[in-house]
Amino acid sequence: MKDLFWHLVGIATGLKILLIPAYHSTDFEVHRNWLAITHSLPLERWYVEATSEWTLDYPPFFAHFEWMLSQVAKYVDPRMLEVQNLNYESKGTVYFQRLSVIATDMVYVLGVRSCLGSLGLARDTQQHFAGSMLLLLNVGLLFVDHIHFQYNGFLFGILLLSIGALIRQRFLWSAFAFAVLLNFKHIFLYMAPAFGVYLLRFYCLEQANVVSTVAALVKLLAVGLTPFAVSFGPFWQQLPQVFSRLFPFKRGLTHAYWAPNFWALYNTADKVAAGVLKVQDTGTSTTSGLVQEVRHSVLPAITPPVTFALTVLFMLPILVKLFRSPKNQSPLVFLRAVVLCGCSSFVFGWHVHEKAILMVLIPLCLLTLVNREDARYAYILGIAGYFSLFPLLFDADLYIPRYSLYMSYVAMLYGQLYRIFPNFRGFHALEWLYMLGFLAIPLYEHLLSFLLHLDKRLPFLPLLLTSVYSALGVLYFFGAYYLYALGFSWGKVTPPGASSSSTSAVKRKRKTK
Amino acid sequence: MKSEILAAAFLGLAVRSIISLYPYSGLDSPPMHGDYEAQRHWQEVTVNLEVGEWYTNSSDNDLLYWGLDYPPLTAYHSYLVGRVAKSMDPRFVKLHQSRGFQSKEHKRFMRATVVTADVLIYLPAILFLVYCIDKTFKSDDKLFLFTLTVAYPGQILIDNGHFQYNNISLGFAAVAVAAILRRRFYTASFFFALALNYKQMELYHSLPFFAFLLGECVSQKRFASFVAKISRIAAIVLTTFAILWFPWLKSLQAALQVLHRLFPVARGVFEDKVANIWCAVNVIWKLKKHLLNDQMALVCIGCTLLAALPTNVLLFRRRTKVAFLLALFNTSLAFFLFSFQVHEKTILLAALPSLFLLKWWPYEMVLFLEVSVFSMLPLLSRDELLVPAVVSTLTFHLLFKCFYLNGRQSDEFPVRYLANISSILMTLIVGASLTIPAPSRFPDLWPLVVSVISCGHFVLFFLWGNFQQFTCKIS
Numbered sequence A: 001m002k003d004l005f006w007h008l009v010g011i012a013t014g015l016k017i018l019l020i021p022a023y024h025s026t027d028f029e030v031h032r033n034w035l036a037i038t039h040s041l042p043l044e045r046w047y048v049e050a051t052s053e054w055t056l057d058y059p060p061f062f063a064h065f066e067w068m069l070s071q072v073a074k075y076v077d078p079r080m081l082e083v084q085n086l087n088y089e090s091k092g093t094v095y096f097q098r099l100s101v102i103a104t105d106m107v108y109v110l111g112v113r114s115c116l117g118s119l120g121l122a123r124d125t126q127q128h129f130a131g132s133m134l135l136l137l138n139v140g141l142l143f144v145d146h147i148h149f150q151y152n153g154f155l156f157g158i159l160l161l162s163i164g165a166l167i168r169q170r171f172l173w174s175a176f177a178f179a180v181l182l183n184f185k186h187i188f189l190y191m192a193p194a195f196g197v198y199l200l201r202f203y204c205l206e207q208a209n210v211v212s213t214v215a216a217l218v219k220l221l222a223v224g225l226t227p228f229a230v231s232f233g234p235f236w237q238q239l240p241q242v243f244s245r246l247f248p249f250k251r252g253l254t255h256a257y258w259a260p261n262f263w264a265l266y267n268t269a270d271k272v273a274a275g276v277l278k279v280q281d282t283g284t285s286t287t288s289g290l291v292q293e294v295r296h297s298v299l300p301a302i303t304p305p306v307t308f309a310l311t312v313l314f315m316l317p318i319l320v321k322l323f324r325s326p327k328n329q330s331p332l333v334f335l336r337a338v339v340l341c342g343c344s345s346f347v348f349g350w351h352v353h354e355k356a357i358l359m360v361l362i363p364l365c366l367l368t369l370v371n372r373e374d375a376r377y378a379y380i381l382g383i384a385g386y387f388s389l390f391p392l393l394f395d396a397d398l399y400i401p402r403y404s405l406y407m408s409y410v411a412m413l414y415g416q417l418y419r420i421f422p423n424f425r426g427f428h429a430l431e432w433l434y435m436l437g438f439l440a441i442p443l444y445e446h447l448l449s450f451l452l453h454l455d456k457r458l459p460f461l462p463l464l465l466t467s468v469y470s471a472l473g474v475l476y477f478f479g480a481y482y483l484y485a486l487g488f489s490w491g492k493v494t495p496p497g498a499s500s501s502s503t504s505a506v507k508r509k510r511k512t513k
Numbered sequence B: 001m002k003s004e005i006l007a008a009a010f011l012g013l014a015v016r017s018i019i020s021l022y023p024y025s026g027l028d029s030p031p032m033h034g035d036y037e038a039q040r041h042w043q044e045v046t047v048n049l050e051v052g053e054w055y056t057n058s059s060d061n062d063l064l065y066w067g068l069d070y071p072p073l074t075a076y077h078s079y080l081v082g083r084v085a086k087s088m089d090p091r092f093v094k095l096h097q098s099r100g101f102q103s104k105e106h107k108r109f110m111r112a113t114v115v116t117a118d119v120l121i122y123l124p125a126i127l128f129l130v131y132c133i134d135k136t137f138k139s140d141d142k143l144f145l146f147t148l149t150v151a152y153p154g155q156i157l158i159d160n161g162h163f164q165y166n167n168i169s170l171g172f173a174a175v176a177v178a179a180i181l182r183r184r185f186y187t188a189s190f191f192f193a194l195a196l197n198y199k200q201m202e203l204y205h206s207l208p209f210f211a212f213l214l215g216e217c218v219s220q221k222r223f224a225s226f227v228a229k230i231s232r233i234a235a236i237v238l239t240t241f242a243i244l245w246f247p248w249l250k251s252l253q254a255a256l257q258v259l260h261r262l263f264p265v266a267r268g269v270f271e272d273k274v275a276n277i278w279c280a281v282n283v284i285w286k287l288k289k290h291l292l293n294d295q296m297a298l299v300c301i302g303c304t305l306l307a308a309l310p311t312n313v314l315l316f317r318r319r320t321k322v323a324f325l326l327a328l329f330n331t332s333l334a335f336f337l338f339s340f341q342v343h344e345k346t347i348l349l350a351a352l353p354s355l356f357l358l359k360w361w362p363y364e365m366v367l368f369l370e371v372s373v374f375s376m377l378p379l380l381s382r383d384e385l386l387v388p389a390v391v392s393t394l395t396f397h398l399l400f401k402c403f404y405l406n407g408r409q410s411d412e413f414p415v416r417y418l419a420n421i422s423s424i425l426m427t428l429i430v431g432a433s434l435t436i437p438a439p440s441r442f443p444d445l446w447p448l449v450v451s452v453i454s455c456g457h458f459v460l461f462f463l464w465g466n467f468q469q470f471t472c473k474i475s
Helices: A005-018 A026-040 A060-076 A091-118 A126-136 A139-149 A152-167 A171-182 A186-204 A210-246 A262-277 A304-324 A327-348 A354-370 A372-387 A396-420 A429-437 A440-451 A461-486 A500-512 B002-019 B035-048 B072-088 B104-137 B142-151 B153-163 B166-181 B185-198 B200-218 B223-248 B252-262 B277-284 B293-317 B321-338 B344-357 B362-375 B377-382 B386-404 B413-435 B445-471
Strands: none
Touching: A005 A091, A005 A126, A005 A139, A005 B002, A005 B386, A026 A060, A026 A091, A026 A139, A060 A091, A060 A210, A091 A126, A091 A139, A091 A152, A091 A354, A126 A354, A126 A396, A139 A152, A139 A354, A139 A372, A139 A396, A152 A171, A152 A186, A152 A327, A152 A354, A171 A186, A171 A210, A186 A210, A186 A304, A186 A327, A186 A354, A262 A327, A262 A461, A304 A327, A304 A461, A327 A354, A327 A461, A354 A372, A354 A396, A372 A396, A372 A429, A372 A461, A396 B002, A396 B104, A429 A461, A440 A461, B002 B104, B002 B142, B002 B153, B002 B386, B035 B072, B035 B104, B035 B153, B072 B104, B072 B185, B072 B223, B104 B142, B104 B153, B104 B166, B104 B344, B142 B344, B142 B386, B153 B166, B153 B344, B153 B362, B153 B377, B153 B386, B166 B185, B166 B200, B166 B321, B166 B344, B185 B200, B185 B223, B200 B223, B200 B293, B200 B321, B200 B344, B223 B252, B277 B321, B277 B445, B293 B321, B293 B445, B321 B344, B321 B445, B344 B362, B344 B377, B362 B377, B362 B386, B362 B413, B362 B445, B377 B386, B377 B445, B413 B445
16 A cells, blocks of 8 residues: 555545635634734734724634735725625635645644554554545544634644654644644643643653753743743733633523533433423523523523533543543543543533534544543544534525535445455444434434424424534443543443554554654 | 444535535526526426426426426426425526526535535435445445545536536446446346436446346246246336336427437537547548537437447456446546537546445556546636646545555555656646636647547547456455
């Protein structure tokens, strides 16, 4: 098998360019507005400006990134750079913004290349090919970046570069890249505990004596804090204003569309209980979809500290496990810790967006390659997670593209599982039942709801079904995979790390160091 | 393996539905619009008029405005789709008033009908043919052939972009080819008759079918079994025709009227620039000045038959499966190069057999497929489909390389050398046509250059195909 990495990059780019005329969401206008703000206003106005409702709420590096894009944009169509010119989308603007996502995806490509190399996968192996396909043609990124419109590709690229550097034991580079990433998009803060614990344990505490430990710690802090200083320094006089933009706790527990997490089930349980107990809905209804604030009728109201406490609580076990894991298995446990930290925050976080599932799914692609048990869990979460992104692509023209891209991806993934792991043990009957159950949702949404005349009476039921049914899968994954990662096992499951492919991957990594 | 076939099928569907998002032919260009309006108009006519009036001029059916000029199966298909359109929104197909109708919902509906045909006919037919090829030649190329066939940009851009239903007639033809490979001659006759009744252009494929089936009948040892076999095939074809043509068989005049609609001599030897011999000759020697339309038609028929003769005689005498595919390729190219009233899109008929010849001659055929898309670029750029055409062709090339780098040896030197020259030439022309405006004296300069270059390629491929069939040892 030859190295087909760059062929796949080309194919992915072709697919992305074909998607340029597809529907794009309000995030397109969000980013156009940020282009305009950063281009036409002085630095101190960036986080104050509020002409558009889509105010700048990403950290300063991202604002600077938009400023750099605007330097090119002014040659394409200067009108897109006017703050007052709301909802402007000329052909030039669309092409420019779409192509900027595609071009910055090169960072992602480098990240993928670096990570696959760091896992010790030779370039002519099936694993390397499968990994390139899973990551480069990732259907979640296609949905969110290239249809819905966002810049996750290059952010995940930086994340992968950071992970790759960490596995290669270039700790300071890893810390630096991750700190830079945090200053682009602060949602990655949820993964910071895994990085922090790993660097503390296997970089600082691994040193021979106390002096070099302290020196390592100082170096680490210096490297890690520099990006923050560079990023937030220019805004030091208006830090409270910047932070109020970055952490808007005024938004509700759940997003307009409920991300498939614990709170989606909680809200549903509340609705059901209210229905059963005949409690009057006071004012806003949770299913009305447009309302940001959710009021629970029966179950206790949830406040931000509660979600925060739960998130941290559920991160602790895997962090302890990471801290105590032997050195030769630490990269594997680290990757699992990244996934589980991301998943804890997704399941219990405050105001989680459905897109955040990518923070779990992308690192999981790496684990899929090295261990067949991880691959099994990754597949189940993939089925639920990528499906839960469909509400982002609600335009009727996108029905066929979204289902066929999804089906193509999961079928390809299934084929690759059997190619990488000839003795892949398949899925439990209940898991199959769950995965095939997803067929029922489109069937209801596009056929049964019309036949039963429920489409007018319960317009949000398909969204609710998607959210709740996906949430079941996400929670199943979270629980089962967590126990597996901690080393609890039942049935024929081999203990983590014992599988030959994972240890050999780690060994090969040593040689490449 | 099965899941990867499924992945390829859905990828093909995804690309089709994504190309559907682009503009179609004749969008916002009254009064005549384009093929999209033609198809919509046929729905309007068939839904609102009696069957007998579909092909005849009347106050309700102005044949000068996109009159129905495809065989009855297309008309029935239009009727079926038209009924669905009517139930969705009567304005889509209201007699007279719906002319030039366009809306977001209507586009979505029309696009969905093409994708439906892809899902129900084209993709299953291709899959069936690919399985049959593997079974016949005891090989394992289905993933390779199927992926490239579903991803071939030419058919996607014309059907899901420009707007036509070639997928239906090509799908029927593919099933007929598969049936020949599996030696199911009656099934083959039936499906080929369907294809021919969907689009008369399927005549491009008819001679090899005829030669192969006739050869099979003649080679029977006893005269009785010869008669039995040939009469059964004839009966199947004639019955299929009779059933489909039933409404117009009541009088000779009605049947002739349909035939007249299908073969419009009056429309001239070619309309737009097309990559065939006549268009190339026309550059130097103006055909219309020297020849009348009727004379020209006769010259065309003569040349076409002459060009198609060697390959079909060869097939008649030596009926191997590969020779059959090669003969389909050669004959459809002969028709494309020499016949009367050729459209750019008709190259898709030669592309169908070449997609399956990829199995034996990958480098040559992938070049042919790329040239075929190149030859349609003037048409596609009029529909604002230039970007997807170029991008999807490059992606197709990469997809091919993914399979081809994977385990096979590289091809002999001269073919790759020539292929590289052609690719560079085509890239240069595309680049030049985008950057250098045509001089005002020759506004059609770039389409003409594209046509002549493509024509040169097709002539070479025609000669190459005949040569391969002559020397081919694969049985």
